[in-house]
Amino acid sequence: DVKVTQSSRYLVKRTGEKVFLECVQDMDHENMFWYRQDPGLGLRLIYFSYDVKMKEKGDIPEGYSVSREKKERFSLILESASTNQTSMYLCASSFGSTHHNSPLHFGNGTRLTVT
Amino acid sequence: GENVEQHPSTLSVQEGDSAVIKCTYSDSASNYFPWYKQELGKRPQLIIDIRSNVGEKKDQRIAVTLNKTAKHFSLHITETQPEDTAVYFCAANSGGGADGLTFGKGTHLIIQP
Numbered sequence: 546d547v548k549v550t551q552s553s554r555y556l557v558k559r560t561g562e563k564v565f566l567e568c569v570q571d572m573d574h575e576n577m578f579w580y581r582q583d584p585g586l587g588l589r590l591i592y593f594s595y596d597v598k599m600k601e602k603g604d605i606p607e608g609y610s611v612s613r614e615k616k617e618r619f620s621l622i623l624e625s626a627s628t629n630q631t632s633m634y635l636c637a638s639s640f641g642s643t644h645h646n647s648p649l650h651f652g653n654g655t656r657l658t659v660t
Numbered sequence: 661g662e663n664v665e666q667h668p669s670t671l672s673v674q675e676g677d678s679a680v681i682k683c684t685y686s687d688s689a690s691n692y693f694p695w696y697k698q699e700l701g702k703r704p705q706l707i708i709d710i711r712s713n714v715g716e717k718k719d720q721r722i723a724v725t726l727n728k729t730a731k732h733f734s735l736h737i738t739e740t741q742p743e744d745t746a747v748y749f750c751a752a753n754s755g756g757g758a759d760g761l762t763f764g765k766g767t768h769l770i771i772q773p
Binding site: 585604648654 | 661
């Protein structure tokens with residue numbers, strides 16, 4: 546069974562702090578994704594990557610950056626956290642190359658609160 | 661980019677009845693349409709998906725239909741049970757798959773005993 550592990554389940558940070566959210570998958574998947582989930586807005590794609598050192602902007606990349614130095618690990622970085630980045634963050638991975646037509650496997654999520 | 665609309669936002673049905681959730685998409689290049697179920701406090705999990713070369717797919721009590729001409733697809737759950745209570749998300753791949761998955765806003769399905 547695919548395992549996608551997010552390093553923290555709950556995180557509380559202060560405005561202006563630099564925040565790192567880590568995600569590791571154990572299935573040798575090429576594709577990895579970061580979504581944020583907010584009530585009434587569904588899941589919105591922040592960034593994704595289909596290979597090591599590759600990254601693509603999703604629908605809401607502003608205020609975020611990502612890093613993929615190893616195939617199994619995909620990090621989401623909030624350079625200067627703001628209160629409007631309080632949200633549930635979901636990492637996902639999938640098999641395949643640049644065309645996304647295979648199932649996503651999600652982590653358990655990190656609930657980030659910025660005060 | 662892709663735009664996925666999902667309706668209704670909330671659906672309450674009696675146990676044993678059927679439930680239908682509908683989605684529309686805007687990108688004619690989309691060719692992969694998965695459905696995810698998210699129970700309270702848990703991660704979204706894939707329940708069924710369909711590719712654009714077929715019009716319908718079934719898996720026990722769950723079925724998905726796709727109308728490429730009209731750009732809409734639907735989830736059908738028959739003989740609903742209390743454990744079907746969850747939020748359901750539809751999704752479509754953008755740019756023929758090059759731009760990731762775009763999700764609908766979700767439907768909270770409530771099964772009344």
